[in-house]
Amino acid sequence: MIVSTQKAVELIQSGNVVAIPTETVYGLAADAANVLAVRKIFELKRRPADNPLIVHVAETVQIPAFTDISSETLSKLINQFWPGPLTLVLPKQPTVLDIITAGLDTVALRMPDHPIALAVIKHAGPVAAPSANRSGRPSPTRPEHIAEDLGPELPIVDGGVCDIGLESTVLDITGSTPTILRPGKITAEEIGDLLGTEVERSPSSRGQTKRSPGTRYSHYKPNADVQWMTSLPLSSHNTNCLHIYHTEKPGDEGSNIIYFNRNYEELARSLYDIYRTADQKNYSRILVEPLPDTALSPLIPAIFNRIERSVSQ
Ligand code: TXA
Ligand code: MG
Numbered sequence: 001m002i003v004s005t006q007k008a009v010e011l012i013q014s015g016n017v018v019a020i021p022t023e024t025v026y027g028l029a030a031d032a033a034n035v036l037a038v039r040k041i042f043e044l045k046r047r048p049a050d051n052p053l054i055v056h057v058a059e060t061v062q063i064p065a066f067t068d069i070s071s072e073t074l075s076k077l078i079n080q081f082w083p084g085p086l087t088l089v090l091p092k093q094p095t096v097l098d099i100i101t102a103g104l105d106t107v108a109l110r111m112p113d114h115p116i117a118l119a120v121i122k123h124a125g126p127v128a129a130p131s132a133n134r135s136g137r138p139s140p141t142r143p144e145h146i147a148e149d150l151g152p153e154l155p156i157v158d159g160g161v162c163d164i165g166l167e168s169t170v171l172d173i174t175g176s177t178p179t180i181l182r183p184g185k186i187t188a189e190e191i192g193d194l195l196g197t198e199v200e201r202s203p204s205s206r207g208q209t210k211r212s213p214g215t216r217y218s219h220y221k222p223n224a225d226v227q228w229m230t231s232l233p234l235s236s237h238n239t240n241c242l243h244i245y246h247t248e249k250p251g252d253e254g255s256n257i258i259y260f261n262r263n264y265e266e267l268a269r270s271l272y273d274i275y276r277t278a279d280q281k282n283y284s285r286i287l288v289e290p291l292p293d294t295a296l297s298p299l300i301p302a303i304f305n306r307i308e309r310s311v312s313q
Contacts, residue, residue, distance in 0.1 A: 002143065003155040005119050011155055012124040017041055019132040019146045020120050021159025022112035024085050024168050024184070025139035025272070026146055027056065027129030029120065032066075038099050038128050044150055047135045052102040053128040054087050054168075055109050058121035065126070066096055066107050073173050073195060080194050083113035085164055086186040089172040100128045106174055116159050131167060132156075138220045138272035141165045145276060165269035166302050171199075180205045183301040185268075190298075205301075207308030219309045222275045224283045226310045228290045241285040242278050248289055256283070264297035271306060 003011070008018045008029075015037040017030045028045065030037035032055050042049060055066055060078065063069050067090040077088060092107035101107050112118065121127055131139035134149040141162040146154060169184030171191060179200040180188050188199040224242065233248045237257055243250065246260040246267055258274065260267045278286055288307055294300045 001153055001155050002158045005116055005157055008120050008155065008157045009123045012037075012120065012127060016155070017044060018120075019140075019143075019150070019154060019156040020117050020127075020129070021157060021162060022056075022114045022117045022129075023162065024112070024164045024166060025141055025162050026132040026143070026156075026159075027112075027117070027127075028132040028150075029056070029124075029127035029129040031124065032097070032100060032126040032128045035097055035099055038097060041128065041130060042099070044154070045130060045133070045135045047130065049099075050102045052104055052108060053100050053130050055096075055100060055107060055126050056117065056121055056129050057109060057111050057126045058083075058118045062121075062126050063109065064093075066093055066109055067091060068093070071173075073178070076194055077171075077173070077191070078111075081186055081190075082111040083118065084111070084186065085113070085168040085184050086110065086191075087168045087170045087182075089170065089174060089181065091174055097128075106172070108170065110168055114159065116157050120157065136220060138275045139167055141269065141272050145272070148276070161269065163269065165271060165273075166299070166306060169302075183305050185299060185302065187298045187301065205305060207305045220275065221310045221312070222278050222283075222286060224278050224286045225312045226286045226288065226307065228307075228311065229287045232289060234287070238285070240283060241287055242274070242281075242283045244274070244286065244288045246289055247292055262296065264299045264303065268299045268303055271303065275310070 011018050017040045019026050020029050030041050087108050087110040089106050089108050096107050132146045133140050140146045143156050143158050164185050169186040170182040172179045177200045183205045192199040233250045237252050243257045250257050291304050
């Protein structure tokens with residue numbers, strides 16, 4: 001059910017959950033100070049209780065309730081990247097609700113770069129907001145995806161198609177070396193240049209899921225078998241198979257052949273929509289052209305991470 005920004009503020013203030021657009025993906029927002037409201041997020045998404053949520057703020061005055069703002073690293077990152085697709089894992093204030101942090105002593109914070117999200121959070125106060133999908137499904141990048149997963153009654157503020165299409169970079173700055181837990185549009189290089197330090201990439205952020213403790217939650221795999229292509233371009237295109245090219249121009253054309261012509265922003269924006277459509281159309285396989293060197297686009301590590309985690313082993 002589509003609602004206005006004003007209605008979303010009222011609903012959040014009265015303890016309800018509302019889907020709101022951000023520049024990355026849609027979030028399912030609840031008042032970060034209301035335990036019962038935050039509990040509704042876990043119930044609706046069927047999210048495991050030990051997977052913590054990101055708190056979203058709209059203004060710097062909203063930060064001190066969640067973390068000590070005196071850190072120089074934090075100030076630099078905020079000045080450079082907020083509002084924007086960078087989530088920071090920080091030491092939490094004792095008053096932060098345990099249901100949000102899943103009992104950890106850290107809290108994840110982000111200021112989204114989207115006028116609707118900022119307006120809602122400015123008026124309703126900080127919100128806890130995971131991606132607005134059923135747990136185990138791809139993050140929603142359009143309002144239709146949310147209704148598909150969470151039902152037609154859920155209030156949604158319509159912001160159209162999300163601009164980035166992949167979730168924010170998650171950066172842990174609680175240790176001696178800043179560590180990327182999840183790659184996103186803001187890259188390790190950009191962060192390293194700003195801070196003048198090395199930035200660690202955790203195994204899960206490189207797409208290797210097996211040894212990483214942070215990836216114990218099932219990640220979305222379409223029903224179709226996702227595989228990287230082994231020869232390029234393919235000489236024949238099976239109709240049961242969806243083909244994704246980005247650099248090599250395919251010889252054929254058809255509804256099962258998608259070509260991004262090196263437009264990695266468009267590939268990131270469409271990836272989850274393609275996965276959802278592939279399931280609706282009952283494709284048995286999705287073949288993806290292997291990704292080139294990261295130098296071609298800053299989005300490549302994030303795209304690689306999301307695709308690699310859905311590749312059938
Ligand atoms: O772009 C985004 O980040 C979107 C939009 C809605 O803002 N949100 C999002 O939330 O992707 P979610 O809940 O789907 O993913 C949050 C990730 C999870 O992998 C969670 O485990 C991790 O952040 N996370 C949250 N709090 C954490 C903490 N205190 N320490 C480590 N990881 C944390
Ligand atoms: Mg999510």
